[in-house]
Amino acid sequence: MSKNTGAEDFTHYSVLLEETVSVLGVKEDGIYADLTLGGGGHSEQIAKRLTTGRLICVDADETAIEASKIRLAPYADRVTFVHSFNDRIDEILDELGIEKLDGAVADLGVSSFQLDNAERGFSYMQDAPLDMRMDRSSPLTAYDIVNRRSEEEIKKILYIYGEESFAPRIAAEICRRRAVSPIKTTFELSDAIKSAMPEKAKNGGHHPAKRSFQAIRIAVNGELDRLSDMLGKTIDRLAPGGVLAVISFHSLEDRIVKTVFNDAAKGCVCPPSFPVCVCGRKEKVKVITKKPVLPGEAELEENPRSRSAKLRACRRVCTE
Numbered sequence: 001m002s003k004n005t006g007a008e009d010f011t012h013y014s015v016l017l018e019e020t021v022s023v024l025g026v027k028e029d030g031i032y033a034d035l036t037l038g039g040g041g042h043s044e045q046i047a048k049r050l051t052t053g054r055l056i057c058v059d060a061d062e063t064a065i066e067a068s069k070i071r072l073a074p075y076a077d078r079v080t081f082v083h084s085f086n087d088r089i090d091e092i093l094d095e096l097g098i099e100k101l102d103g104a105v106a107d108l109g110v111s112s113f114q115l116d117n118a119e120r121g122f123s124y125m126q127d128a129p130l131d132m133r134m135d136r137s138s139p140l141t142a143y144d145i146v147n148r149r150s151e152e153e154i155k156k157i158l159y160i161y162g163e164e165s166f167a168p169r170i171a172a173e174i175c176r177r178r179a180v181s182p183i184k185t186t187f188e189l190s191d192a193i194k195s196a197m198p199e200k201a202k203n204g205g206h207h208p209a210k211r212s213f214q215a216i217r218i219a220v221n222g223e224l225d226r227l228s229d230m231l232g233k234t235i236d237r238l239a240p241g242g243v244l245a246v247i248s249f250h251s252l253e254d255r256i257v258k259t260v261f262n263d264a265a266k267g268c269v270c271p272p273s274f275p276v277c278v279c280g281r282k283e284k285v286k287v288i289t290k291k292p293v294l295p296g297e298a299e300l301e302e303n304p305r306s307r308s309a310k311l312r313a314c315r316r317v318c319t320e
Ligand SMILES: C[S@@+](CC[C@H](N)C(=O)[O-])C[C@H]1O[C@@H](n2cnc3c(N)ncnc32)[C@H](O)[C@@H]1O
Pocket: 012, 013, 014, 015, 035, 036, 037, 038, 039, 040, 041, 042, 043, 058, 059, 060, 061, 064, 084, 085, 086, 087, 107, 108, 109, 110, 111, 112, 134, 223, 226, 227
């Protein structure tokens, strides 16, 4: 098991970097938020374009903050780091006395550093205690979910967050094994998952534990609930013309991003027969990526992990 947890070892290939920075259209005096700081790749590109502007960098993982402080040291005069989950964006901005943002970026999920760092317990490829917390001060770990939730709850988690069609069999196998002895490590969990799946299903393209691990990670970190909250709150804090750019990595995330953007882009919903609007609803944003932006050939070749990335962006319209 690797002991490598130091900020100095943080590596992460930033996905859709140029496309994201270009859609943000960074103004040198603007106020921006990187809602998923990670290794600081997107932040660095924003920070270097600022003069009198400010960049608020948020991450739930303290290690990401420490690593990015080193990377972003040349821009320390214009960067503020906040260790927090990003669905607290309202409180974060209030505490900093910032009313509106000129742009924000969120590059969802886990970083390569988190995945590759065995002892964080995110990966089925390396043996480690079952953890999967982005914020290591949070009380809930993957161990708690796997060993303490009911079979029904585990089934739902695997089915909803992992879209795992063998969820009932996997949940049953987890509960059968943990009745004998707690499932403590990523390899023990992966083994339970594999043994519950039919042979044919194990020979598909993905690792048999991929969907279940994703599901448990999403549950541990409350990722999807936080995502809708964060998107809604960030849209409300965008200044007119401000852009929110979001990179997602799986269909559940992308569906939420698309739904929240399309919903915020809706104006009056009164029936056409009404002579005047009574709903009072005004469009908050225009969606500026009619289709999601995907990585090009060169990026896919350089970083195969980018293959499922999708970038969507919306621009705040003036509603006052
Ligand atoms: C894919 S990485 C971001 C990489 C970054 N854009 C870069 O170029 O290096 C995602 C990061 O966001 C953090 N993260 C994910 N969801 C979060 C949330 N809801 N609140 C705060 N941080 C979150 C993770 O801890 C991780 O460090």
